[in-house]
Amino acid sequence: MSFVDVWQQHDFLSVEKSILNKTAEDVRQALSRARSGLSLDDLQALLSPAAAAFLEEMARLSHELTVERFGRVMQLYAPLYLSNVCANVCTYCGFSAQNRIPRKVLNDQEILADAGVLRGMGFEHILLVTGETSRVGVAYLKNALRVLRPQFSNLSIEVQPLDQPDYEALIEAGLSTVLVYQETYDALTYPKHHLSGPKSDIKYRLETPDRLGRAGVKKIGLGALSGLSEWRADAWFVGLHLRYLEKKYWKTKYSISFPRLRPHEGKDITVTPFYERDLVQAVCAFRIFNQEVELSLSTRESEMFRNHAFRLGFTSMSAGSRTNPGGYSSAPESLEQFEIDDDRSPAEVAGFLRQNGYEPVWKDWDQTYDGFGQSGNLTNSLPAQAGKIRDLASVAS
Amino acid sequence: MNTSPLTIAGVNFDSRLFLGTGKYSSGSVMAESLSATGSELVTVALRRVHTDGRADEILGHLDRGRYRLLPNTSGVRDAKEAILAAELARDALETNWLKLEIHPDPKYLMPDARETLLATEALAKRGFVVLPYIHADPVLCKQLEEAGAAAVMPLGAPIGSNRGLETRAFLEIIIAQSNVPVVVDAGLGAPSHAAAAMEMGADAVLVNTAIAAAADPVAMGHAFRLAVQAGRLAFESGLASRSAKPIAQPTSPLTSFLSAVGV
Numbered sequence: 001m002s003f004v005d006v007w008q009q010h011d012f013l014s015v016e017k018s019i020l021n022k023t024a025e026d027v028r029q030a031l032s033r034a035r036s037g038l039s040l041d042d043l044q045a046l047l048s049p050a051a052a053a054f055l056e057e058m059a060r061l062s063h064e065l066t067v068e069r070f071g072r073v074m075q076l077y078a079p080l081y082l083s084n085v086c087a088n089v090c091t092y093c094g095f096s097a098q099n100r101i102p103r104k105v106l107n108d109q110e111i112l113a114d115a116g117v118l119r120g121m122g123f124e125h126i127l128l129v130t131g132e133t134s135r136v137g138v139a140y141l142k143n144a145l146r147v148l149r150p151q152f153s154n155l156s157i158e159v160q161p162l163d164q165p166d167y168e169a170l171i172e173a174g175l176s177t178v179l180v181y182q183e184t185y186d187a188l189t190y191p192k193h194h195l196s197g198p199k200s201d202i203k204y205r206l207e208t209p210d211r212l213g214r215a216g217v218k219k220i221g222l223g224a225l226s227g228l229s230e231w232r233a234d235a236w237f238v239g240l241h242l243r244y245l246e247k248k249y250w251k252t253k254y255s256i257s258f259p260r261l262r263p264h265e266g267k268d269i270t271v272t273p274f275y276e277r278d279l280v281q282a283v284c285a286f287r288i289f290n291q292e293v294e295l296s297l298s299t300r301e302s303e304m305f306r307n308h309a310f311r312l313g314f315t316s317m318s319a320g321s322r323t324n325p326g327g328y329s330s331a332p333e334s335l336e337q338f339e340i341d342d343d344r345s346p347a348e349v350a351g352f353l354r355q356n357g358y359e360p361v362w363k364d365w366d367q368t369y370d371g372f373g374q375s376g377n378l379t380n381s382l383p384a385q386a387g388k389i390r391d392l393a394s395v396a397s
Numbered sequence: 398m399n400t401s402p403l404t405i406a407g408v409n410f411d412s413r414l415f416l417g418t419g420k421y422s423s424g425s426v427m428a429e430s431l432s433a434t435g436s437e438l439v440t441v442a443l444r445r446v447h448t449d450g451r452a453d454e455i456l457g458h459l460d461r462g463r464y465r466l467l468p469n470t471s472g473v474r475d476a477k478e479a480i481l482a483a484e485l486a487r488d489a490l491e492t493n494w495l496k497l498e499i500h501p502d503p504k505y506l507m508p509d510a511r512e513t514l515l516a517t518e519a520l521a522k523r524g525f526v527v528l529p530y531i532h533a534d535p536v537l538c539k540q541l542e543e544a545g546a547a548a549v550m551p552l553g554a555p556i557g558s559n560r561g562l563e564t565r566a567f568l569e570i571i572i573a574q575s576n577v578p579v580v581v582d583a584g585l586g587a588p589s590h591a592a593a594a595m596e597m598g599a600d601a602v603l604v605n606t607a608i609a610a611a612a613d614p615v616a617m618g619h620a621f622r623l624a625v626q627a628g629r630l631a632f633e634s635g636l637a638s639r640s641a642k643p644i645a646q647p648t649s650p651l652t653s654f655l656s657a658v659g660v
Contacts, residue, residue, distance in 0.1 A: 067610050069557055071420020153444075218503075246504060251474060253503035292504045357422045359454060366444045368485045369472050 002210045004203050006244050007237070012186045015044075016233040022048035031288070034061055038289045043239045046285035047232045055281055062284035062313040065291050074353050075294075075316040075361045076346060077125035078118050079158070081325045082106050082144055084337065086131030088197030090183075091269045092228065092261050094337045095131040097197065104325040105136060108147050113329035115151050121320060121346045124153040124363040127179065129323075129337075132160035132199060142173045149174040149372055154365035156221070160198065161208040167215035174370050179221030180208045181259060185237035186229035193228055193269070209241065213249030218370075220245065220254055221296070226274035226282075227261030235282045239289055246290075255294035255316070256286055260301075276305050280312060287313035299340040306342055307352065319349040400629040403600050405578050406494075406526040406547040408465065412437045413595065414625040415467070415580060416618075417605025419445065424458035426614055431464065433618035440467040440496045440603065443482050448489035456490075467528065469496035475509070476516035483520055495520060496550070497529040506556045510537050514544055521545025530582050533564035538571045538579075549575060550603065552583035553594065557606045559586025562593055572598045588617075588624030595628025596636060 022045040030042035031054065038046075045051060051058065083105040086095040094101070106114070118126060128144060130136045136159070145155055156177035157170070167178070182205060184190050194200045209220050222241055224234035242254055258279055261271050283295055297306060297314040299321040310317060322328050323337040344352070350360035367373075402409040416436045421427035431439060439459065447453045459466070468486035473479045476499065483495050497520065499513050500506045508531045520527045526547045531537055533551040541549050551571055554560035561584060562568065572579050578600035585591050591602045604621055611617035 067420075068559065068606060071606075071609055072422035073420060251501045251503070354423060359421060359423050361445070361454075363447065363453070364444055365472065366448065366482070366485070368448075368481050369444065369478060371478070371481070 002207045003241055003244055004206050006240065007185065007206055010237070010240065012188070012229070012233055012237075015236055016230050019044045019048045019232045019236060022050050024050050024053065027051045027054050031057065031061065034065070034288050040236070040240060040243060043285060043289045044236055046288060047235050047282065051281060051285070052277070055277070055284070058284035058288060059280065059312050062287040063311055065287055066311075066313050066315065069291050070315050071359075072357055073359045073361045074310060074314070075125065075364050076123065076319050076350065077127055077154075077156075077316060078121070078123045078318055078346065079127045079129050079321050079323065080111075080114055080118060080148075081129045081323055081327060081337070082111065082140075083130040083133070083136045084325055085133045085135055086197075087133045088131070088199040089195040090197075090199065091193045091195065092225070105140075106325050108143070110326055110329070111144055111147055112151075114326060115148055117328035119151060122350070122362050123346065125156070125365065126152045126154070127156045127158055127177075127318075129157075130159045132197065138162065138166045138169060141170055145170060145173040145175055149367065153363050153367055156219070158221075161205055162211070164211040164215050167212055167217060171215060171217055171370075174367070174372055175217070176365065176370055177219035177221065177255075178212050178217050179223075179255075179257065180205070180212070181221075181223040181225060181257065182206065182238070182241070183225045184228040184234055185224060185241075186234065189229040209245055210248075213245060213252055216251070218253060219294075220249075220252055221257060222254065223257040223259055225259050225261065226279075227271040230272060231274045231278060231282070235285070239286065242290065242293060253294070255296055257296040257298060258282055259298060276301075276309075279305075280309060283309070283313045299342045300338065301341060303342040303344060306349075310353070311356075311358070317349065319344070320346040400626065400633055403578060405528075410437050410601070411435075412622075412625075413601040413629055414591070414621055415440065415601055415603040417603065417609070418442070418455050418459070419605060420609035421614065424454040427455070427609070428458040428460075430608055430614040430618040431459075433615045433622065434608070435622045437463070437465060438467055439464045440469045440605075441490070442471045443468050443486050443489075444472045446490075448485055450489075465494065466490055466492050467494050467496045468492065469498050469530075471498045471500075471506075473499055474501040475499060476512045476519065479512070479516040480519055480523075483516075483523075483525060487525070493524055494526045495528065497527050508532060508552075510534065514540055517541050517546050518544040528580065533567035533571060535567060535570040535574065538575060542575065542577050546577060548578040548580050548600070550580045550582035553581045553590065554584025554586075556583035558584050559607055560584050561586055561590040562597075565597070568594070568599070569597060588620045591621055592624040592628035592631075595625055596631045598632050601625075 026045035027050050030045040084095045085103045086097055089097050154176050158179040190202045212220050222238050224238050294315045295313050297317045299318045321340050353360045402411050403413050412435045414434050414436050415438045418441050446456050468490050470479045470482040473482050479499050487493050499509045501509050513529050517527050517529050528548045529541055529546050530550045538549045554563040580601040581594040581599045582603045585604050586607045594602050608614050608617045
């Protein structure tokens with residue numbers, strides 16, 4: 001049993017129709033259950049066109065629930081692009097194999113150069129991003145984690161889906177979190193955008209969080225890429241996926257992102273509408289549906305939008321992002337995956353948050369929790385400090 | 398009017414209100430709010446602070462002369478991780494006091510009883526002053542006491558829920574039979590909840606969300622200070638017994654037969 005079995009029980013078009021048929025009364029009922037627990041049917045109501053009239057109420061509730069659970073804080077992170085080489089042909093992505101752009105895979109020195117810039121900016125949580133190619137496989141990622149582990153408190157990856165033993169090896173090397181967006185849960189649309197390459201196998205991608213859960217990763221990031229298919233149904237499937245995973249892999253934490261299609265290198269494609277107003281509705285719906293899930297706000301969104309929306313349910317933000325390998329220390333912008341829309345430095349974003357009564361949180365993890373010791377003054381005090389600390393069975397007995 | 402001090406592991410506390418340091422909008426709001434509570438013991442999540450001596454938003458605002466630090470292990474999932482985190486905390490924050498939090502479940506942050514008991518025993522042997530966060534389970538609290546816990550910290554309601562003393566019946570048993578201080582830890586959402594816990598005879602309460610997430614955390618901190626003092630004073634003063642409902646006189650008294658048997 002995997003999520004594919006659950007997914008197959010729900011037809012995308014029927015879900016879309018059901019959402020479109022929700023009424024104001026359904027929305028009121030759903031909102032009344034905000035503190036006692038919403039059903040997946042309630043989530044449909046909150047994602048429906050009928051909920052648009054309740055957006056202000058949803059925003060207030062979402063803000064309140066977020067402050068209660070997370071406080072007036074915002075966790076800051078930055079992506080570090082390791083490679084833009086990709087074997088997939090995806091219609092919407094700047095890294096797509098058919099795009100004739102310069103390709104780059106960072107070596108250790110280049111990784112450390114970018115890491116140094118990010119550390120200087122204050123980042124402790126880093127998201128490593130690559131395209132999908134055998135050249136940048138498990139051995140490469142493991143090495144990157146080894147190089148970066150002493151530098152940061154928390155390491156995440158957003159790379160190609162891997163097999164369970166590969167994830168286990170990366171967790172062993174210091175990985176905390178894996179982001180794997182489904183792009184779309186719509187079986188009819190998915191193949192139209194993932195024309196060739198390993199990513200064209202929708203079921204393997206759908207089962208990725210199951211493999212991650214079994215491997216014991218500490219956090220899994222979910223999301224659908226809005227613009228590929230009808231966003232309301234896609235968002236609901238993210239909710240279905242979240243609920244399935246939370247019950248099955250209960251030791252894992254979850255986060256949700258709301259990526260939207262951005263201008264990029266490559267062919268123009270038809271983008272289904274997903275406006276800022278829709279994004280706010282989706283964020284608030286998820287917060288009211290699930291008070292514990294982390295919600296992430298990307299630099300894909302504009303400064304103006306981020307400055308207003310950050311308090312509506314989000315718990316983490318990227319800042320100062322460069323979406324090209326080597327982007328922080330040297331490389332030109334021409335290698336980027338997509339354009340970002342908030343050009344402020346991390347310090348400016350942090351300053352903005354402070355002025356608005358939010359504390360920017362740079363560190364919310366410690367490498368000790370991943371079984372790693374720290375260089376420096378602690379090195380000699382822990383049982384076995386060099387690299388991964390092994391065999392602690394005797395410690396607890 | 399003063400209430401009696403609380404003693405944990407040989408250290409006296411005049412304030413019976415312990416505080417968390419998360420969820421504040423800034424380090425300075427946190428510092429002002431802590432000050433308003435009169436607290437002398439604050440817990441700090443190891444994951445949030447720099448452990449290499451660099452300044453950060455939390456430690457930079459805590460006067461170590463005024464507050465005893467209680468590092469917590471929030472985020473660890475088992476005893477092994479907790480012991481590593483504890484050793485790091487002892488070294489980095491220069492204290493052997495530890496709030497032991499082991500929650501393998503990151504959604505509701507429910508404590509793992511078995512792992513907490515294992516870790517408490519191991520850490521007490523390593524010289525830590527262990528204050529474990531656990532379910533309001535009277536048997537577990539006795540086992541933790543035997544394992545060397547310096548106090549027990551049962552939850553009043555799910556952490557961060559602000560629901561008050563939902564575990565009241567179990568807390569009453571824990572308080573009645575504990576030989577170590579009982580600190581009601583989670584779920585206290587209003588000063589009245591804290592006062593009620595103190596009236597029950599809890600030795601202290603630990604509050605975070607209710608203060609940090611309040612519209613005015615400084616004023617709310619003061620409100621909790623007053624509530625904890627009032628609740629403790631009420632407990633020490635001996636609450637008058639509640640008046641029972643008058644019992645209606647039955648038309649045929651149940652004991653009238655006694656006169657017939659001539660006794």
